[in-house]
Amino acid sequence: MLTYYFDLALRSCRRSKALTALVVVLMGCGVATCMVTYAVFRATAADPIPWKSDQLFVPQIDNFGPVHDWKGEPPILLSYTDAEAFLHARQARRQTLIYGSKWTVLPDDARRQPFSQEGDAVSRDFFTMFDAPFRYGSDWSVNDDDRRAAVVVISRALNRKLFGGADSVGREINLDAHAYRIVGVLDDWNPRPRFFDVSSTFYPFSHPRQLYIPFNRAIDLQKATSGNFYCSADTVNPDLPNWDSILHSECAWIAAWVELPTRTDVEHYRDYLHNYAAEQQRLGRFAWPANVRLSNVRQWLDLYLNHVVPKASALSVVVSVSFLLICLVNVVGLMLARFMRRAPEIGVRRALGASRGAIYRQFLTEAAAIGMAGGLLGLLLTALGMAGIGQVFEPEVARLARLDASLLLLTVLVAVLTTLTAALYPTWRAAQVQPAWQLKSNG
Structure with missing residues (x-):
């Protein structure tokens, strides 16, 4: 029977070429618009480390006080x-401190010019x-x-640039006129996003860091630091005169992460944060109640979503879904006109014994076939949209979107389901066509 219904659908499409083509174009355009924007949103809002995101946490403590209004949230750095207190307390299975900086690389080849390179200062964990x-x-x-040794881990890209991609472990690299021994080359x-230092960089989807130095x-x-650096109102001079003043100030510029594998570890560390803040209050450093946070990766990204997911990406999803809904409403009207023009045919079929269920199956099969055609058109338009996505979004974001098998399948599935819904x-x-009325009017 399914083959028979498809044969009826093909004949109907041949009789109503204009209406069929209009429905296919509407569904193809609407679905393609949604899929392109969804591809970008999926790439920017995805969990960057799903197998471990519930074990990695950002500790925060309010060292600025209520005079700074962040909707009750502590500073993100x-x-x-x-930072040093948290690191040396060793209250977590692993912990690391991070801040970004810029380094000048001096190649061994005197004919090559020095160049600037972004790097992170990090703890070993x-x-x-x-x-x-x-x-x-x-x-x-x-x-x-412990020895604060002059060692460095470099990226594969930097290794290729300096050493042609060969194993460079044990060799030296000159950074800011200091020699560093290479101990590792990352693959x-x-x-994406670069969640671990998203708060200390201005754009979390830009190119990765190329070198890592002991904190x-x-x-x-x-x-x-080459990242964010902000100070409390109690800091008399934001342009602090020397390095020692920076280290002993209330200025925030270092990101911290801890690894807490179990729920018990999380509760233990949260208690530690509260106790630490309360101790600072007793010592007179803080004049306000303890205000701390401990957020895992997903909570961290959700809490600071506006800093991670580009607003254009989220807004474009809303606009494209609205456009698809408009297409859906128009398709409902076109389908209604298409099906009701065939009332005499329906009346004859009902008079010959076809049940309402058979009519449902026939027309829904026809809608699914049209939806499949709309999905195929949507695939073509989605591919074209992905090719030109860099004209709408920033290049760093556009490069994240991928036209993979799951997106192709989803495009066709959404087209078919949307068309079925419209039908x-x-x-x-x-x-609901009454066969007697149709036979009488045709007679």
């Missing part, structure tokens, strides 16, 4: 005082916490961390 893959070598040792690794080494070198009312109306 830490002062050096609090950074690589294990975030499952950073290594192509050569590994992270630096605990001893290197291709670029979480304490960067502090000893008085390496300034429900017209099909119901068609099934």
Whole structure:
């Protein structure tokens, strides 16, 4: 019977070429618009580390006080005082501090010009916490961390640029006129968004960092941050005169992460944060009640969604869904006109014994076939839209969107389901046709 219904649908489409083509174009355009914007939103709003996002947490503490209004939320970064206290307390399975900086790379080849490179100053646990893959070598040792050794982990791209992609572990790289021993080369690794230092960078979808230096080494070198740096109202001079003043100020510029595998670990660390803030209040450093937060990756991204997901991406999804709904309303009208023009045919079929259920199956099969055609057109338009997506969104965001198998399948599925939905009312109306009235009027 399904083959018979498809044959009837094909004949009907041949008789109503204009209406059929209009429905297919409407559904193809509406679905393609939704799929292109969904591809961008999916890429920017996806969980960057789903297998571990419920174990990685951002500790926050309010060292600014209620004079700063962040809707009751503590600053998203830490002062050096609090960051060091959290690191040395060792209350988590792993913990790391992060801040971004810029370095000048001096190639060994004197004929090549020095160039600037973005890097992160991180604690040793950074690589294990975030499952950073290594192509050569590994992270630096605990001893290197304690000695503030001149070691570095570089990216695969920087390794290719400086050493032609060969194993460079053990070789040296000159950064800011200081020699650093390479202990590891990362494989291709670029979480999107770069959640672990999303608060200390101006755009979390830009190119990944190319080198990683021990946090304490960067502090000893008085390496300034290239990310956000903000101070409380109690800081007399925001342009602090020297490095020691920065380290002892209430200025926030360091991101911190901790790994807490179990619920008990989470509760224990949350208690530690409250106790630490209460202790700072007793010592006279804070003149306000303890205000702390502990958010996992998903909570962190949701809490600061406007800083992570581009507003244009979220807004475009709303606009495209609205456009699809408008297309849906128009398709309902076209389907109704299409089906009701066939009232005499329906009356004859009913008079010959066809049930209302048969009429439902016939017209819904026809709608599914039209929806399939709309889906195929939607695939073509989606591919064209993905090719030109860089004209609408920032290049860094546009590069994230992928036309993969799941998106192709979803495009066809949405087209078919949307067309079936649009056909429900017209099909119901068609099934209500009274055979006696149609036969009498035709007679």
